[in-house]
Amino acid sequence: MSSEAGTIKLFFREAIARAVREEMAGDSRVIVLGQDVGAFGGSYKEFLGLYDQFGAARVRDTPVAEAAMVGLGIGAAASGYRPIVSITYMDFLMLSLDPLVNYAAKARFKTGGQITAPFVVKTTAGAKGQGVAHSQCLEAWLMGVPGLVVVAPSNAADAYGLMKSALRHDGPVVFVDHKRLFPSAGEVPAAETFTPIGQAVVRRPGEHVTIATHGYMVRTAMQSAERLARDGVSCEIIDLRTLAPLDIDTVARSVARTGALVTLEEGQLTCGVGAEVAFRAQEAVGPVRVARVGALPAPVSSNPVLEAAALPDAARVIQAVRRVLA
């Protein structure tokens, strides 16, 4: 128990492990498939302890075969199980898109409800010195796929609560975390909690501008808001948390008050999360001053100088805020 009553401090990875552990303990149909998820405990130790507790039949190390891994998860899910398939980095999810998008996302529709695939693809997006093919953020691709739910926690509590909800959802869910979130810890409710799918949350109330973002970028937004506050600029920060279905109402309510919107994502801007959020928010409240912040239109190098140059940071968010408020 930590200072805050009713919460415990957990590392991001521990929050994920706890959610999976609770669900596996409560539901024997929950299984884990992934590379090095067994005794090794996952690339970020986010599955540590599950293998010892639940055994090799329910926590399975797979070969490096992302396409079949997801196909197996779907087949097992459609047969009554609730697998989590771990795809280490989101870049490798490209190898799994055929089963995920051509089969799982459409199974319920194409069978008239006879088949559903309640499973979770857990994958890690974002850059952390890993280079052009290990740093991508592809959430926007998945948001446009009818039938998929996409969640993206920005902290330990939601990593726990969203994984819990994902494992109870009656269809395919892609759980997108972020490399730079793993070193962090946060307060997580001591009692069992579910973060509702489809609900964004206001992380910081403000008056002058709304910043809509998700995942690790919520922190970048918070830093930006701190600095801007010193100059009397008040930012309202919305953590989308679920990208599909998108909780546009929460964004729209905020934008209706502030009259200005900055979207922030680590991925590419073109056909990205921000483009969608900006369009739908204005559909709801009418034209507002708006700006998008995202990565430069280029691959993200492992080179520290180039990675830093490519990724959005507080300085760029602050610039964008000043631009829309100018």
Added chain:
Amino acid sequence: MSSEAGTIKLFFREAIARAVREEMAGDSRVIVLGQDVGAFGGSYKEFLGLYDQFGAARVRDTPVAEAAMVGLGIGAAASGYRPIVSITYMDFLMLSLDPLVNYAAKARFKTGGQITAPFVVKTTAGAKGQGVAHSQCLEAWLMGVPGLVVVAPSNAADAYGLMKSALRHDGPVVFVDHKRLFPSAGEVPAAETFTPIGQAVVRRPGEHVTIATHGYMVRTAMQSAERLARDGVSCEIIDLRTLAPLDIDTVARSVARTGALVTLEEGQLTCGVGAEVAFRAQEAVGPVRVARVGALPAPVSSNPVLEAAALPDAARVIQAVRRVLA
């Protein structure tokens, strides 16, 4: 020679075949890889005659192995050849995204210009009674990938001219045509012509509203404009032709005049082409009345009733136009 001086009437498929034939004749490095592209001539006969003219070494039937097919094309391209890889339907391009996006799109960047992959992936998007896994339009996914050029002809002349330009481009190009374009014929310049990459074109001048679209939907836009004209509503229709890089200037110039924008695509709206066009156009000219038209947020069934219900049509475009002009 047809009525129009200097043009010949070609079926859409013939226009593609002509472009490839001319480029193969002029450059021995141009080769074709694909399923049933040889003696069979391609699913839509778009490669008919090439096998007889250029032989089995340069026109190669491949196994059903979309991932390796594109990988081979990239490797050959990076070694000095200029392959076209035919991926029958865009849905199957999911199987090729790892080599296309993780390798080809980043090769030039990650090698500091040492390696480039000048090749063309030719694929067919859109619905024509083929069902949920054979009807998708994924152009928006590719538009957000730095390093990729994406072109999408709406008629025979551009199918010819864009394929010619794609085969001369010094990097990876995805050439996206559409199932419902193949039955059609059109006037194509008799003389060798190149449709410049990165240039949209105004298909129909108008005053009250700008409709920005691409591919087959250009026809739906034209029909809509015809009908609206009867009620005195004048639509300017822009055929984007190239989706990456996007020619936003042409759109912006038009919108600056009309003050209203309707985007139209057959694919999903969420994080789609229209979201990007709408954002960038308003970035350029400021807020305008805008609406997006696309498929319903659902898979597209082969069922004629459900396919028709899911796809955008003139009626919906007209509604959207009236909405923005209301």
Added chain:
Amino acid sequence: MDPLATLKSMLLIRRFEAALNTRPDHGFQLYSSGAEAVAVGVCAALRPGDQLLSSGRSIGPALARGIDPRLVMAELLGKTAGPARGKGGRGHLAKPDQGFFGAHPVVAGNISIAAGAALAAQLEAKGRMVACIFGDGASGAGALHETLNIAALWRLPLLLVCDNNGLSVSTPREAALAPARLSDLAAPFGVPAASVDGTDVEAVQRQTETFAVRVRAGDGPAFLECRSERFFSHSTATRETRSGAVMRGVLERCPIRKYAAKLQAVDTLDAAGVARIEAETEAVVAEALAFADASPYPDPAEALRDVV
């Protein structure tokens, strides 16, 4: 399965497709004619609790698995009386509650899904197995390699059935697959494999039963190659590339005529019996068509149902 039922099951597929062919306006279809013995022979060895998956060429598998021809016809013609209310249609037939997990028209796309269903069967440990029918063309896809490896490692109760009709659209199997026999693909993984005449329904059934014993026993997957024929062009929308001479040879290998002749040779069946079976089958097929014709198309609102 008794011989007459086996013959009838094959004949049903053939006549069903002939009847379906009288409704071209709905759109193209992929026929199983020429490969009836593969689906029927495999299904003869399956039990109610087992699951069957197939490629988009799924009329044979669906009917052989015992799905009501009326429902299959309705689904293929996009009518609401189909199991998916006409939303799936050709290439997506499914009736999992009756052991037909379903078809999937992405080539090789059902192979890893089938392994997942087999994983579920293994975890349930009720002796259930899963069979997946795919084509020779699908055998060149990476999905087969990844799935064979995992199924072998985990000893999944999975029977992989390669319906080798010698063609992938227009591409001859020899031009698309390097192995001498497609069943050789299983060898590196230590997966038992066999190649049988896919026009010999008894051979298919016998080999499936042999493999089913070890698959159910938990000894891991097996691979069965069946050399069948494709009596029609790839789909009703695809041009035929084989010469008349070639086609005559193809049609020679009719699994139904072959089996009927055999049954008559051993006096299990006489001309009258054949006539009776044909008449019964025609009646069933006619009823299926009438049933489908009578069923309405879905309401456009169905386009947004069962999405998430």
Added chain:
Amino acid sequence: MDPLATLKSMLLIRRFEAALNTRPDHGFQLYSSGAEAVAVGVCAALRPGDQLLSSGRSIGPALARGIDPRLVMAELLGKTAGPARGKGGRGHLAKPDQGFFGAHPVVAGNISIAAGAALAAQLEAKGRMVACIFGDGASGAGALHETLNIAALWRLPLLLVCDNNGLSVSTPREAALAPARLSDLAAPFGVPAASVDGTDVEAVQRQTETFAVRVRAGDGPAFLECRSERFFSHSTATRETRSGAVMRGVLERCPIRKYAAKLQAVDTLDAAGVARIEAETEAVVAEALAFADASPYPDPAEALRDVV
């Protein structure tokens, strides 16, 4: 390649990685130590016009191919003196103009690319060949199956080299790959294959030369499995999972010590010779490090160069 050059080439890799290891701040690295004989043995049989591709574990392959250690060090440390001006870095080393087409860190991602380079070599018909080094873990990926099949069908001049160090991160090869020998994977496609001791540089070179003859002759691809060792954890950022006892056994199989001992046994080399080679190698490595240290990081503007 003469024995001393071979020994030196292996030692260079070992000492280069030790030197690189003194610059941990730049980020993690993947080391080839323990598998030097694979890269060196394979490259000994390659010619200038040939191309080599590798997985992300590419220091051994790059140096064995003869890429200037100063350039490799600079690239791995993100400096502009690298062949990619520091943009590629670890996992993306490339110097195609010197026959190192490059590394690719997506597991199995380079296999089909290599086949494409081999297709180009075949079309050029100048007797060039392409070699692609990938790991045991990569052998479970569908890309290998699809590529083996096409390369066999088209008789591409491609040598597939599986550097089997027995591990994929923490997963033992036995838990990830069903085949008894990974070289068995080539058999169904009629592709000649062999498994050799990947810590025996002469065995690797000999078998590569044997295969190279037929590959260059246009007889199609070949598959070479080399059983090597991984002396360090998967990457400098990954925790080691092997016990001290196991590691002692692993380190026993040092390809360099083994080869040096052999050369001394046959008097090709004496203690003084060893000392001289070590000193020369240390000098080369020290210079490489100094060269890289002296080179600047790229300008941030480089982030937008060479994109399209």
